[in-house]
Amino acid sequence: MLTLGQVRGQARVVELLQRALASGRVAQAYLFAGPQGCGKHSTGLALAKALNCLRHPNQGCDSCDACSKIDQGIHPDVRTLETQGAQARIPIETIRKEVIPALAMPPHEARARVFLIEEAGSMAGPAANALLKTLEEPPPRTHFILGSVAPVRLLPTIRSRCQRVNFQALPADLAASLRGDEDTADDIRNLCDAMLAASEGRGLVNILDAAKSASERATLLGALEQYAQHCHLAARRSIEIGASDNAKAYAGRALSALETLVAVRDHNAHGQLAVEHLLVATRGLAVKPVVSA
Ligand SMILES: [Zn+2]
Incomplete structure (x- = not known):
């Protein structure tokens, strides 16, 4: 497991948290915002260790x-609230039985008690409301770290009580290496190669093959993000050289790729079907390769 100084790819976040620690002003409620797999939860645990x-x-x-x-998940005062059921929700009972009674007493042995919620959007409405009351006035030596891939979907009152910390999307192969999974890293590289080749006029159908062979949802998400970034960059280069039709086509591809990414990531769309939709959406957007600057 990581210490704060070992967190990779999130230099701004680490600096912000280290400053807060040094000045003794660690917020009592953080909202860690960023895409899946960018290290929000491991950073939260690293902050709990630093505290x-x-x-x-x-x-x-x-x-x-x-x-x-903390690394073993057995610290009595550092708790990650678990989701339950097929829908992976955090029920109100968890807040009622595991959080509220604990707050009535000082921490067992920690200097600072930490509750982590990997995805705040997984709290059912009543659970979110129950937590809200706690976030209004957390007891001393208590911190909440809420993660979210889509803070806009959380209750505004929850968002306003947390200090927001924005995480960067990690380059796909860095994300894979953080998980220590070499096969996944290879998958992502292959998928990205296929996508980049496809975007240079050889047909997006290559992406579909790559999506079929991708072993994990995260693999596909990483590749889609990289593809969207590539198309965005190509659109900008096209503008610079006055190729406005090409710029529009690339921008359209970037937008479609981002929409696909959101559908898979936030709405659990089936990866392969989503990529098939992407193929259809981008079929009319023929592009000419743009020479790298
Ligand atoms: Zn230690």
Whole structure:
């Protein structure tokens, strides 16, 4: 597991949290916003370690009693609220039984008690309302870290009570290497190669083949994001060289890729079907390759 200083690809976030630790002004409620797989939850755990580390306070280590317990998920004061059921929701009972009673007492052994929610959007309405009351006035030495891929879908009152921290989307192969999964990294590279080739006029159907062979949803998401970025860049280069029709076609492809990404990521659209829709949507958007700057 990571310490804050080992979090990769989120330099601004790490700097912000390290400053807060150094000044003793760590917020009692954070909203970590960013796409799936960008390290929100592991950063939250790293912050919990920094708050509680017995060896290197404000930094965290991998060996003291507090950090070890946090890494193993057995620290009594650092809890990740679990989702339940097929819909992966956090029910109101979890807030009523696991959060509210704990807050009536000081932490068992931690300097700072931390509750983490990997996806705040997974709280059912009543659960969100129950948590809201707590977020209005958290007891001392208590922190909430809410993650979200789509903060706009959370209750505005929840958002307003949290300090928002924006995470960057990670380049796809960095995301894969963070998960330590070499096969996935290869999948992503292959998929990206296919997508880039497709965008240079060889037919988006290559993406579909790649999507079929992609072993994980995250793989497809990473590739879609990279493809969207590529098309966006190509659109800008086309504008620079006065090729406005090409720019429009690339911009259209970028938009379609982003829409597909959102459909798969936030609305659980079936990956392969979503890519088939992408193929249809972009069929009329023929592009000419743009020479790299
Ligand atoms: Zn430690």
